[in-house]
Amino acid sequence: MTGAQPQHAARAPTLADRVEEQLRRLIDRGDFPRDCKLPTEFTLCRRFGVSRPVLRAALAKLRDQGYVSSQQGSGTLVLRGPEAGAMRFPPIATVADVESLYEFRIAIEGEVAQLAALRHTPDTLSEIENALAEAEAMVTSVSPELVRDTNFRFHRAVAHASGNGFFIATLEQMPNLIGLGPVEVRNFGLHDPVARARLIAAEHRTILDAIRRRDATLARAEMQAHIAAARQHIYQRQPVGLVAPD
Structure with a gap:
């Protein structure tokens, strides 16, 4: 044998x-x-x-x-692309657009996290855990740009755990502000991207812990606080050019 x-x-x-x-x-x-x-x-x-x-x-x-x-x-x-009429988010071209995006994310993703805490299955919980583990493992081994998109995969995994197809479709299409455009937004600090990545991972872990314990109220609050902190980080990094009076 x-x-x-x-x-x-x-x-x-x-x-x-x-x-x-x-x-x-x-x-x-x-x-x-x-x-x-x-x-x-x-x-x-x-x-x-x-x-x-x-x-x-x-x-x-x-x-x-x-x-x-x-x-x-x-x-x-x-050669490929979405069908005509597919859902598209407005372009991010101004600071007001960035504010609107984060306002939308705080409202939507707080509810998504709440439902994920109530409805997650072993498979969808594992998907969230794997997304976080991958981001944590990548912190010191690859570029911040790729770590950032892996972080966004965590948010999409939380949407999958909500069990609501409308939330899933919304998060799949959500802009994550990677790349270059009229408004260039980077979610990592200029001088210490590793520290910033570790902070984001720690915030994600508090969200995961609340979801795992099925504490819907805490999961919602932690997700909203996490997105609000990301918004604040962006605004703190935007330089302001002041013109001295004549």
Whole structure:
């Protein structure tokens, strides 16, 4: 009789895997619409905080999946995208837009966390735990840009645990302010991104603990406090140019 074959551990995702995942999600939700060209390699490398070889490996994966097509000298064309009429959030172009987004997130995600505490299953709780564990493991090993999007995966996992498809769809489409635009917003401190990432992970853990204990009131309060703190962090980092009086 032969013994059972040993089980091989799942391969840990590479940086290219993580960039491919985030690009695919941005395409799926319409941030990069069908038939548009992706930003330049330089811009995408800056956006995700990775080298060109890593980015090119991620783009190769997307080409293999039929998401994009690349031609020498012509850039990378997006081949897929959401159906016409799919839900789209307003563009984030001004400070007022940022305030509106956080106001919306505080209202929506507080309720989402409350429902997650009441309705989570072993599988959806595990999804939240895994998202947090992955972010914690990435803090000192990869770029802050990729850690940030992994942090947002925690929020989407909480939405899944709510069991409400409308909340799930909303969180899947929610802007997470990564990347560059008319308003460039970074959720990490300029001088110590590791400390900022650890603080976010600690706040996520308090939310997870409340959800795990099925304390709906506390889960709601912790989520709202966490998002309000993120908003405050952004505002504290915005420079103000004052003009001296004549």
